[in-house]
Amino acid sequence: MASSFAAAAVLLPCLPSTRSRRTTPISASASAKNETRTLSSLNSPHPIPSCFLVPRRNVIATVLSSFILSPQWCHEVAFAQPSTLFREHIDTFDGYTFLYPKSWIQVRGAGADVFFRDPFVLDENISVEISSPSSSRYKSVEDLGPPEVAAQKVLKQYLTEFMSTRLGVRRESNILTTSSRVADDGRVYYQVEVNIKSYASNNELAVMPQDRIPRLEWNRRYLSVLGVENKRLYELRLQSPENVFLEEEKDLRDVMESFRVLKTVD
Known part of the structure; x- marks a missing residue:
């Protein structure tokens, strides 16, 4: 046999x-x-x-x-x-497109124009924010100033969104990189990367300061791509825990590179 x-x-x-x-x-x-x-x-x-x-x-x-x-x-x-592989999300009504991981799921009602999340690593997600058409008259992303100035605005917005009323919460932030590139569509895009760490006391109600020992709650990488079209500012946002980012950096950077803004029909 x-x-x-x-x-x-x-x-x-x-x-x-x-x-x-x-x-x-x-x-x-x-x-x-x-x-x-x-x-x-x-x-x-x-x-x-x-x-x-x-x-x-x-x-x-x-x-x-x-x-x-x-x-x-x-x-x-x-x-x-x-x-x-990746899938392509195209929004011809609002005017943008990007790639996202095929396994990620779309979440409705998340507050952004569109929001996708890793179903297993919930802190890993991608979203798009767009300025109001009635309150913005952008001609180019360079209207924000140089990339370094735009990065400060991006970081300030993140910290504002993450403000907490809990006692003993402290945030540490750092701008890692800023850059400007001209994509194959001829438009200028800014890319900003920041790291934000959140610390919280293990006993925020303790009277003595020495009894309020801070501990790391989370450590995340935030990546933003900024572009302008239709007189509006578009921001692609990627959020990833730092340990996951180290594993998937190539994929996440491919997502960033894929972001394009599109001319819409009036």
Whole structure:
């Protein structure tokens, strides 16, 4: 019975991990490239065919299935899991478009013009804010001043939104980078990155200061892309916990680069 099979392989048909991470980022101008690894053979005299591939970033396999296949079957059976790519959100009414991770879900009533969130890492999200058409007459994002001045305005807005009435809450903020770029649509866009940490006392009602020990509540990266069209200021906002940002920086920067403002029909 054993002699009738040329090779044996254990395949891992991985389900999405509990954090649903993307296997491969894409940009608006390039197609996805699968990043894969080859399963090692199990004492087989023949190497495992290259078609038996598992996405590199799928780190949790919740189902294990075993198959015994001969190498010549490779062209008939496909085992690679479809890549988790980006989707494009286009708002022709308000005039903007961007890419967002395919696994993220849209949340209604979040206050922004549009809001998407990672369903597993709730502190990771993307939104778009637009200035009122009746109160803004922007001609270019440069009306805000240089990127450094615009960054101060962005940070001030974040801190205003995160104001807390709780006792013992303290916020630390830092502008990390500012930049200006001309995109392929010929428009100028500003990019701003800030870090904000929130500290809170573990015993805010304590009488003695030494009994009110601050602890880190959260540590987040905020990335903004600013653009102007239709006499309005558009801001794409990305929020990510710092530890998640370090893991997904390439994907998040691709989202930033994808943001475009569009001319609307009056």
